[in-house]
Amino acid sequence: MAVEDKNISYRMYLVAFGIFLMAIAIAVKLTNIQWVEGDYYRKLAKERTVRNFVIPANKGNIYSSDGSLLATSIPNYAIRFDAVAPKAETFEKNVGSLADSLALMLGKPSSYYQNELRRARANNNRYYLISRDLSYTDYIKIKGFPLFKLGAYKGGIIVEQKTVREHPIGKIAERTIGYERQTGETSFEGKGIEWAYRDYLNGKDGNILKQKIAKGQWKPIRDLNEVDPQDGYDVISTIDVYIQDIAHHALLKQLEEFEADHGCVVVMETETGAVRAISNLGRAKDGSYYETTNYAVAESHEPGSTFKLVDMMALLDDKVADTSTVYDSKGGVIKYSGKSVRDSHEGGYGKISLARGFELSSNTVMVQAVYNAYKDEPSRFVNHVNSYGLNKKLNMDFKGEGRPYIPQPSNKSWSNISLPWMAFGYGVSVTPMQTLAFYNAVANNGVMVKPYFVSEIKEWNKTIKKIETEVINPRICSPETILKLKAVLKNVVKKGTGSKLYSKEFSMAGKTGTAQVNYGRDGGSGKYYASSFVGFFPADHAKYSCIVVVHKPSTKNNNYYGADVAGPVFKRIAQKIFTDVPSTNEIKNINKKIPKQESSYGAYYTSAQKKNEKVPNVKGMPGMDAVALLENLGLRVRAKGIGKVKNQSILAGQEVVKNATIALELL
Secondary structure, three states: OHHHHHHHHHHHHHHHHHHHHHHHHHHHHHHHHHHHOHHHHHHHHHHHHEEEEEEOOOOOOEEOOOOOEEEEEEEEEEEEEOOOOOOHHHHHHHHHHHHHHHHHHHOOOHHHHHHHHHHHHHOOOOOEEEEEEEOHHHHHHHHOOOOHHHOHHHHOEEEEEEEEEEOOOOOOOHHHHOOEEEEOOEEEEOOOHHHHOHHHHOOEOEEEEEEEOHHHOEEEOOOOOOEOOEOOOEEEEOOOHHHHHHHHHHHHHHHHHHOOOEEEEEEEEOOOOEEEEEEEEEEOOOOOEEOOOOHHHHOOEOOHHHHHHHHHHHHHHHOOOOOOOEEEOHHHEEEEOOEEEEOOOOOOOOEEEHHHHHHOOOHHHHHHHHHHHHOOOHHHHHHHHHHOOOOOOOOOOOOOOOOOEOOOOOOOOOOOOHHHHHHOOOOOEEOHHHHHHHHHHHHOOOOEEOOEOEEEEEEOOEEEEEOOOOEEEOOOOOHHHHHHHHHHHHHHHHHOOOHHHOOOOOOOEEEEEEEEOOOOOOOOOOOOEEEEEEEEEOOOOOOEEEEEEEEOOOOOOOOOOHHHHOHHHHHHHHHHHHHHOHHHOOOOOOOOOOHHHHHHHHHHHHHHHOOOOEOOOOOOOEHHHHHHHHHHOOOEEEEEOOOEEEEEOOOOOOEOOOOOEEEEEEO
């Protein structure tokens, strides 16, 4: 018995010792949690119960120069259904009327929605999509539908909101304005104003601390935000919606007519460099056209004959040739190092002046002029090209600006044909925007300005930043050279390759260009052309400069030249702007008096002052006209009814008695 009691005692001591060790371990653990790992667990608890929520900033708008809205942010909603949330009785009571309401709004049969809602409930679907891309108005309507109006917990409605960027004027100038594209969870700005000015437009997000409460809901810890969101600034672009519309549709019409691959057009204000319109259209598989790439800024290619203005400027400025210098076109073909340079006109033009060679876009004349003058010192010519800024980017705000290429005599790639090929726009590469800036400098009397797309950054009515005109080169060449260049550019339209565009009603100046930009690589045909026209208008006092480039026009009618493909776009734009835009409508000599008109008006005025002593017959005359006529005769008129005069109380032909009352019955 004693042995048994002793064993029991040992077991009790052992259990007590075990409990003691556990107590020590618990104490150590509590001490470790409290003092050693306390900060970590306190932080973890806070993170699980208190969270910093982002308050998105409102993105700024983009406006046109005339105040039209080009881009703005609007809320976009998706509605989903937690089919498990409603009680069975509530679901059965409302599912039919909910399906009817959805059918009426979304267009599918009521039976479809009722089956889908029941299937979602049977499958315990807690995230069934009802509809997406809803406006705020539609969201409010759905929120008030049967069952959904009971809220998230009783009715199962789940509302997801996001902000989307909209272009109120549609696809016009979309690539220039820019866009937001979604890739997974990453959002980035499309190339254009949206991207270039994102730091101003996006604003700064704020944040607020919220604490977790029951059922996964969060509530603010305090009334004030930790950081208040700062809304984005508004960006005022240089785009003129009216001119933009003209340019877009003029280009679109020509692309469709020639079944071209793609094209671009830019209209720029001559003095400032403000881009008033830009359109970039590419062809889709179905034959339609839409804004694909900003070709005007991004596409660098061989310009062809529009580059010949560079030749003229260098030759005239160096005085190595004049507009009257005569060259022999040599039957329309000349050779350099075994390579032929040909004129588009078979047989050439005979012996003609440099100016006439430019007007007719003679390759043989322009190449001879440049080669003869600079063959011993090609770097002298290339330095001119470099000084015009054509060897480097314009460094515009837009991402993706095309890289120009101008061969340099110091490079290994320079060859015996580099100089003559440059003279007619081959072996070089520039963007349409660079070409436009160069021609614009001639229109602007030698001052080269940088094209720009944004004029102002604003916060409501407060100007944050104003973008001023940037002068790239204050004097691209001598004033004498500018006058001669303007004259030959006007003659291109008047009696040269652009003569089809000539109009007595309004003046234009410019240059045609046709470049075969892909020798033998277009299915082996070698018939890939870029047709262009660049110039300015009005010719004498240029307000706008413009470039049109159309790539790969159809050659089925052998009609792919710049004057026929790109020229009509330029003319249509110039004509519409010149005649329709209020700011350019001017009447010359409005105060000049013409004797014949003055005499005619005097006779009419004298006749009109004579008093008509007879009451006229106003029957059948509109009431308003009759009243005005009779009151001008000194009669008091009392009219009854509406419409035309049926009867008059004083018969026609009677003498007028001043202040007498005449009653008119209108019907």
